[in-house]
Every structure is written in C-alpha cells, then in structure tokens.
Amino acid sequence: MKVEARHLSKWYGQVIGVNDLDFEIGPGVTGFLGPNGAGKSTLLKLMTGQLKPSKGEVLVGGEPVWNNYKLNRNIGYCPEQDAFWKFLTGREFVGSLVAMHGFSSEESEKRTVRALETAGMTEHADKKIGGYSKGMRQRIKLAQAFAHDPKVLFLDEPLNGMDPVGRRDTIEFIKKAGRDGGTVIVSSHILHEVEEMTDTILLINHGRQLAHGNIFEIRELIDTHPLQVTIRCDQVNVLTQKLLEFDDVLSVQFDREKGQLTVETKKPRDFHARLPDLVLKHGIKIHSLWSPDENLEAVFEYLVR
Amino acid sequence: MNQEIRFFIRNLIKSRRLFWAVLLGLFPVVITLVLLAARPLLEDRDIEVFRLYPQISFFLYLHFLLPMTAVFTGSAVIGEEVEDQTLPYLLIRPIPKWRFAASKILANLVVLGCILILSLFLCYTVLHLPYGLSGWLDESGQLARSMGVLLLGLAAYLPLFSFLGSLFKKAVLGGLLFTFGWENLIAYLPGNAKLLTVVHYLHSLYPTFFRSNSGGILDMLPIKITMTKDIVAIFVLLMISAAGFFLTALVLTVREYRLERE
Numbered sequence: 001m002k003v004e005a006r007h008l009s010k011w012y013g014q015v016i017g018v019n020d021l022d023f024e025i026g027p028g029v030t031g032f033l034g035p036n037g038a039g040k041s042t043l044l045k046l047m048t049g050q051l052k053p054s055k056g057e058v059l060v061g062g063e064p065v066w067n068n069y070k071l072n073r074n075i076g077y078c079p080e081q082d083a084f085w086k087f088l089t090g091r092e093f094v095g096s097l098v099a100m101h102g103f104s105s106e107e108s109e110k111r112t113v114r115a116l117e118t119a120g121m122t123e124h125a126d127k128k129i130g131g132y133s134k135g136m137r138q139r140i141k142l143a144q145a146f147a148h149d150p151k152v153l154f155l156d157e158p159l160n161g162m163d164p165v166g167r168r169d170t171i172e173f174i175k176k177a178g179r180d181g182g183t184v185i186v187s188s189h190i191l192h193e194v195e196e197m198t199d200t201i202l203l204i205n206h207g208r209q210l211a212h213g214n215i216f217e218i219r220e221l222i223d224t225h226p227l228q229v230t231i232r233c234d235q236v237n238v239l240t241q242k243l244l245e246f247d248d249v250l251s252v253q254f255d256r257e258k259g260q261l262t263v264e265t266k267k268p269r270d271f272h273a274r275l276p277d278l279v280l281k282h283g284i285k286i287h288s289l290w291s292p293d294e295n296l297e298a299v300f301e302y303l304v305r
Numbered sequence: 306m307n308q309e310i311r312f313f314i315r316n317l318i319k320s321r322r323l324f325w326a327v328l329l330g331l332f333p334v335v336i337t338l339v340l341l342a343a344r345p346l347l348e349d350r351d352i353e354v355f356r357l358y359p360q361i362s363f364f365l366y367l368h369f370l371l372p373m374t375a376v377f378t379g380s381a382v383i384g385e386e387v388e389d390q391t392l393p394y395l396l397i398r399p400i401p402k403w404r405f406a407a408s409k410i411l412a413n414l415v416v417l418g419c420i421l422i423l424s425l426f427l428c429y430t431v432l433h434l435p436y437g438l439s440g441w442l443d444e445s446g447q448l449a450r451s452m453g454v455l456l457l458g459l460a461a462y463l464p465l466f467s468f469l470g471s472l473f474k475k476a477v478l479g480g481l482l483f484t485f486g487w488e489n490l491i492a493y494l495p496g497n498a499k500l501l502t503v504v505h506y507l508h509s510l511y512p513t514f515f516r517s518n519s520g521g522i523l524d525m526l527p528i529k530i531t532m533t534k535d536i537v538a539i540f541v542l543l544m545i546s547a548a549g550f551f552l553t554a555l556v557l558t559v560r561e562y563r564l565e566r567e
Contacts, residue, residue, distance in 0.1 A: 083390030100398040
C-alpha cells in the first residue's frame with residue numbers, strides 16, 4: 001500500500017512542524033531519518049491522521065488520512081512516547097486494542113497470542129505493564145501496532161530503550177515485514193539502526209525534506225562532497241599513479257605499510273565502472289575495497305551540516 | 306460500541322480513580338453510621354435518625370458527592386487520555402472518534418452511577434435499621450426518587466464536564482467553580498437566572514420534602530423559589546446530557562491534540 005505526501009506542511013502558530021514535503025513511499029522498509037526535533041514525529045502523526053495538515057495532504061492507499069477512521073484498519077502505529085494504561089496487563093492491553101478492529105473474541109484472542117509471541121512477550125503477558133522494563137514496554141507497544149496485520153506500519157523510534165537482543169529481534173521483524181510486502185516506515189535519529197533495516201531513507205531536518213531514495217543514489221548526488229574509496233592492493237604505487245591520470249580523481253593518499261590507498265573522486269559511478277578494467281589491464285590484485293563515507297552517517301553529515 | 310464500553314469500564318475499575326470514587330462514596334455512609342451510634346443522644350432531643358435521610362441525601366449527595374464525582378471524572382474523560390498520552394492508541398483504531406467519547410462517558414456513567422446508588426442505598430438502610438423492614442419500606446418511595454434524581458444529575462453533569470475537559474486543561478477548576486460557586490449562588494436567587502443551572506432542575510425533581518410550602522429546606526429561605534415542573538425538568542436535564550455528549554464528541558472529532566512532553 002502506497003503512502004504519499006503532497007506539498008505537506010504543518011505549522012503550530014509561528015512554529016513550522018514540517019514544510020512542503022512531497023514524496024511517495026511504496027512497500028518495503030523506509031527510514032525517516034533526522035536529528036531530534038527535525039519533524040519526524042509530526043510527520044508520523046500527520047500520516048496516521050492524528051494531526052490535520054495545515055497545507056497539502058497525506059494519502060494512504062490513495063485516500064486522505066485525516067478523519068478517515070475506516071482507513072485505520074490498514075494502519076498500525078507504534079508511538080514514540082512511553083505511555084500506557086499501566087494497570088493493564090500486556091495481554092489486556094494488546095487484546096483490547098485488537099478487539100477494537102472488529103474481530104470476534106476468538107479471533108482477537110488468537111491475534112493477541114500471536115502478536116505477543118512475535119514480540120517475545122508471551123512470558124510476561126499476564127504481568128501489569130507498570131512493572132515492565134523499558135525494553136518490554138517497547139515490545140508490547142510494537143505488538144499492539146502489528147497485531148491486526150496492518151498493510152502500513154508506522155514505527156516511531158521503535159528501538160528506544162531496547163536491549164541488544166530486543167534490537168536484533170525488532171530489526172529482524174521490521175525487515176521481514178518489509179520483505180513480506182508491507183509498507184513499513186520507521187523513524188529514528190540513530191543512523192546505524194536505520195542502516196541495518198533499510199537502504200531507503202527520507203532525510204528531514206528543520207521540517208524540510210533533504211533527500212529521499214536509496215542511500216547509495218543519494219550519496220552519488222552529493223557532488224559537493226567527493227566520495228572516498230579505500231583500496232587494499234598489492235601494487236599501491238602503480239594504482240596511485242594510474243588513478244591520478246583521471247580528471248574526476250581529486251586526490252590519492254597512500255599508506256605503503258598497510259598496502260592501501262584512499263582515493264577521492266567526484267564521480268563515484270564513473271570511478272567504479274572504470275576500476276575493474278584498470279586493475280585487469282595492469283595485473284593489480286585487489287584485496288579489499290570499501291567506501292568509508294558511503295554509509296548513512298556520511299550522507300547524513302553532508303546533508304544536515 | 307460494546308467493545309469500547311467494556312474496555313473503558315475495565316480501565317475505570319482498575320484505575321486509581323475508582324478507589325477515590327469509592328472512598329468518596331463511603332463518606333456519607335460513615336456519617337450515617339456515626340449518626341446511628343449517636344441515636345440515643347439524638348432521640349433525647351426528639352430527633353429520629355431516619356428523619357435525617359432527606360437532609361443527608363440533599364446536602365451530602367445532591368450538593369457534594371454528585372458534583373464532586375461528576376467534576377473530577379467528567380473532566381478526565383478526554384483529559385486523562387491526553388495527559389497520560391494514551392489517546393493515540395485509541396484514535397488509530399477503525400472507530401469514529403465520537404464513539405470513543407460516547408463510550409467513555411457511558412462507561413463512567415455506569416460505574417459512578419453504581420457507586421452513587423449503592424452508597425445512597427446503604428445510607429438509607431443504615432438510617433432505617435432501627436425501624437425494621439416496615440420502616441425501610443415506608444420511606445422507600447423517597448429513596449427511589451432521590452436515586453432517580455442522582456442518576457439524572459450524573460447524566461447531565463458528567464457529559465457537561467467531559468465537554469469542558471475536552472477543551473481545557475484546567476477543567477476541574479472550572480467545574481468546581483460552576484457547581485460550588487455559580488450553581489449554589491444562582492439557584493437560590495429569585496428570577497429566571499436559576500434556569501441556567503443544572504441544580505435547579507434537580508431541586509425541582511427532588512422529593513416534595515424540599516419544595517416550597519412543604520415545610521422543607523427551601524421554606525427556610527426568606528424568598529420564594531419557584532420550581533420547574535417535573536416533566537420539563539427531566540426534559541431539560543436530558544437535553545443538557547445530550548448536548549454534553551454531542552459537544553464532547555464534536556470536539557474530539559475536529560480537534561487535534563498535541564500531547565504533553567512533545
């Protein structure tokens with residue numbers, strides 16, 4: 001199911017929440033990335049119909065979200081805030097909210113049991129939420145979001161406060177939901193978390209959309225920041241000399257001891273296309289090749305700062 | 306709608322709010338037990354304890370317990386979900402927003418109505434204990450009527466304060482000023498201003514003991530207070546209730562709630 005924002009803006013008096021966002025998100029996992037206060041939570045609230053756009057619109061499956069309660073059958077939402085009816089048990093919490101989707105009591109019970117199991121909460125299901133650890137509260141919040149099998153899942157900072165095992169399980173769950181054809185939108189300000197889940201990101205800062213798409217493609221578009229490529233090979237001198245002959249190569253630093261060189265290129269696509277021929281032609285043996293700034297953190301740094 | 310009502314009733318029963326409501330409900334019962342213990346002293350002064358029931362139900366229930374419970378629970382109907390930040394869990398369900406408002410008000414009406422009625426029943430029974438079953442039955446018409454008036458009062462006040470709570474953060478203060486300030490002042494003044502209070506219609510329906518020229522409490526006032534006919538009073542109270550329901554549902558539907566700590 002497709003999620004679209006069309007010239008979407010939201011402001012509170014003089015304060016801008018999000019400003020003229022325009023994007024389309026399809027099935028798979030998409031990360032909403034931005035520093036704290038960038039507008040990620042506001043955007044998720046707009047997309048789940050909790051806030052009304054000041055301008056533009058949000059469509060889920062082609063329908064506007066605001067005051068369209070029937071659409072909520074297809075939507076699951078895990079809020080950022082650590083808020084619960086703490087006197088309820090985990091089972092009561094998930095069960096009551098699932099039942100509000102109109103399932104029969106048997107079906108609600110079945111879905112609750114399954115969701116608790118998927119979230120790894122079966123053992124603690126009959127304890128009061130007030131006595132849960134932060135990680136358990138995150139898991140139970142997640143369970144209520146997907147128990148009704150929504151087509152679109154909005155998760156606001158879902159890994160906050162989780163232990164490493166919880167993080168691993170949740171990341172696996174999110175990736176699987178995306179692989180299974182669901183549209184999963186995850187907001188986070190922690191870059192490596194998003195990087196583990198997906199290559200598709202929507203980068204926002206100060207309520208503005210900075211970039212949207214595949215992280216590698218976005219990286220290529222940032223021509224003001226040359227891409228660094230580090231190569232370990234057996235003929236560092238020869239490769240350095242050959243690489244410096246290309247116009248797009250801005251610099252080459254080599255480290256003879258480690259047997260590696262770091263190239264700065266302003267045309268990453270051309271560079272990667274040319275490199276195999278070059279090394280074959282000169283019989284250079286490449287041990288490893290990686291790009292230290294082709295990760296999400298680097299993209300984030302370049303775009304935000 | 307059953308699902309939502311059951312959910313809110315369960316939440317209310319498990320919440321701390323119920324503890325305070327029960328405690329408040331027990332307060333008049335404890336007073337009647339004290340009066341029962343002091344019966345010999347009262348009878349020395351020619352006061353039979355069962356005759357105190359009208360005063361107790363009028364002052365402790367109609368003018369204290371009813372407004373207190375209605376103000377505190379009514380203003381929390383939407384307010385507590387906003388304050389506790391649990392509102393998003395409800396609003397992302399495939400249920401129209403007005404149904405949440407209506408279900409929660411109804412759930413509160415059921416639970417608080419039971420507490421009020423049970424408390425009044427206990428109070429009446431304690432005061433009539435020394436007079437046996439026949440004594441209990443003799444005055445039971447008054448009990449039934451005061452129970453009905455309390456329920457009607459709750460049905461009018463609760464949605465009204467729910468509406469205030471859906472609009473303002475400090476709705477409790479507004480509610481207390483309305484019930485203990487405005488209503489207590491205006492309801493006893495001559496003229497038509499009293500028609501702008503809820504309590505006037507409740508007074509009009511209360512057992513005849515309280516009506517003018519019946520030797521009741523209002524006869525002690527230096528001015529004559531005219532009452533509204535029963536049928537009109539019931540109609541107005543039901544209209545206030547319906548308006549409260551409608552306005553709360555409307556506010557929840559059209560208003561965006563920005564939660565605390567965002």
